[in-house]
Amino acid sequence: MSELDPRGHDRAGADLIARVTDWVAQARRIVALTGAGISTDSGIPDFRGPQGVWTRNPAAEKQSTLQNYLADPAVRQAAWRGRLEHTAWQARPNRGHQALVALERSGRLHALITQNVDELHQIAGNSPDKVIEVHGTIRRVMCWRCGQRTPMEQALARVRAGETDPACRQCGGILKSDTISFGQALVPEVIDRAMTVAGEADLLLAIGSTLQVYPVAGAVPLAARAGAKVVIVNAEPTGMDDLADALLRGPIGEILPAICAPAETLPPGA
Ligand code: NAD
Numbered sequence: 001m002s003e004l005d006p007r008g009h010d011r012a013g014a015d016l017i018a019r020v021t022d023w024v025a026q027a028r029r030i031v032a033l034t035g036a037g038i039s040t041d042s043g044i045p046d047f048r049g050p051q052g053v054w055t056r057n058p059a060a061e062k063q064s065t066l067q068n069y070l071a072d073p074a075v076r077q078a079a080w081r082g083r084l085e086h087t088a089w090q091a092r093p094n095r096g097h098q099a100l101v102a103l104e105r106s107g108r109l110h111a112l113i114t115q116n117v118d119e120l121h122q123i124a125g126n127s128p129d130k131v132i133e134v135h136g137t138i139r140r141v142m143c144w145r146c147g148q149r150t151p152m153e154q155a156l157a158r159v160r161a162g163e164t165d166p167a168c169r170q171c172g173g174i175l176k177s178d179t180i181s182f183g184q185a186l187v188p189e190v191i192d193r194a195m196t197v198a199g200e201a202d203l204l205l206a207i208g209s210t211l212q213v214y215p216v217a218g219a220v221p222l223a224a225r226a227g228a229k230v231v232i233v234n235a236e237p238t239g240m241d242d243l244a245d246a247l248l249r250g251p252i253g254e255i256l257p258a259i260c261a262p263a264e265t266l267p268p269g270a
Contacts, residue, residue, distance in 0.1 A: 020231055020246050021259045023203055024103070027229075029110040030264055031201035032100055033219055037208020037234060039092040039118055041253045046086045049208050049236065066183040070174060077164045083152070083177065084159055088117075093124035096207070096252040102126040102261035113195035113218055115209060119178045132194050134186065134216045136179040145173025152177060186215070194219055201228040205260075208252050211238040231259075258264060 024030065036046035046052045068075045072244035101124050103109045108136050110129045112121055112247040117138045121131050141155045142148070148170050153176055158166040168175055172268055198204065211217040211232075224230050232244040233255050241247055 002036055014194075016246060016248070017255070020248065021262050023107070023229055023231070023246075024205075024259050025027055027108055027203035028212060029201050030103060030108050030203045030205060031110050031111045031197050031218070031219075031223065031228075032103070032205045032207060033198075034100075034112065034114045034116060034121070034207045035209025035211075036116060036250055038096045038118055038256075039091065039094075039116055040208070041096060042091040042118075042120060044091050044118055044120075046208070048212070052090065066176075066181040069176060073165055076174070076176075080155075080159050080165060080178075084140070084156060086138065088120075091118060091120060093120045094253055096256045097124035097126075097190065099256035099260040102257075104130060106261075110201060111194075113197065113216065113219060115213060117177075119206040125237045132190060132197065134180075134190055134194055136177070136187075138177045138179055140178040141175045142178040143171060143173040143175055151179055156257035191215055195222055197224045198223040198228075201226070204228045204230050205233065206230065206238070206240065206244075207233045209234065209238065210236070211240040233259075 036044070036052075037049065040046055042050075044077075048055060069079060085120055097120050100109065100112060100121065103250075104112075104126055109126075109130060112126055114121055114131060116133050117133070117135050119133075119137055119139050122128050138187060139152050141152050142150050146168060147236065151168075157168050166175055167173065194216060195218070199222055201223045204220060204223040205219055211220060214244045217239060220230060220243055224243045228242070229242050229245045231246045231248065232238055232241060233250075233252055235249060235251065
């Protein structure tokens with residue numbers, strides 16, 4: 001396994017970037033697995049990085065359990081106030097997201113598995129049918145009684161108009177963002193699809209994730225066992241570093257354009 005040290009673009013680091021760029025160029029079925037780290041440059045904090053939401057406030061992790069949300073109106077009211085101010089509403093895709101759009105345009109992106117709920121991959125220009133959202137999206141709400149899904153923006157407009165805990169307009173049930181909370185089951189078909197594409201990859205790029213959240217982190221060993229090269233791009237060590245053929249420890253916004261779109265000029269401000 002080769003490792004790029006975050007301190008620098010020394011000779012060994014440049015060689016490793018060149019080698020991984022070559023792997024990317026040769027691959028035909030690249031699967032990207034993205035986590036919160038790809039969106040921090042867009043102003044959305046991660047959970048477990050040094051400035052992460054849970055690193056700074058461990059109690060926030062407990063508040064986000066499904067059981068607390070469904071049982072306690074005060075938790076829901078606080079959640080709705082938080083949703084109004086979520087950093088995602090102002091966020092724009094960054095150079096990391098744009099690099100994955102360039103990868104798709106080059107015809108080598110087989111699928112993009114994301115743990116993120118911000119939809120910045122689709123907003124950047126990746127095709128929705130390539131993106132597998134294993135933890136859902138905050139841009140929709142779901143009713144816990146009738147299962148109806150509606151745009152988040154409609155619910156937020158009701159909160160802005162004075163409702164503290166808007167109920168489903170169809171059945172009166174509890175509304176929650178259509179994301180997977182702690183204590184909530186994943187959607188089996190979505191996870192199955194993620195694992196299937198991971199097993200089909202010839203190169204797996206794991207980007208901006210601590211790779212600690214299962215079962216999705218299991219996509220990395222699965223791809224490795226099926227013969228894929230594994231490249232990890234993350235500022236910090238991850239739970240899967242031992243499996244990586246190359247570890248690129250540094251800023252995603254610099255590394256991803258270098259390895260995925262070396263000949264492309266990404267749009268200004270991206
Ligand atoms: P995480 O918070 O566990 O880890 C993020 C990792 O990215 C950290 O190791 C951090 O050091 C690294 N990182 C952050 N910014 C970086 C940068 N610019 N360059 C290089 N590395 C960087 O993230 P996770 O593993 O995705 O798990 C968090 C869970 O919370 C996810 O499953 C997701 O559902 C959810 N989440 C989503 C968002 C989002 O949608 N943007 C944001 C926060 C959390």
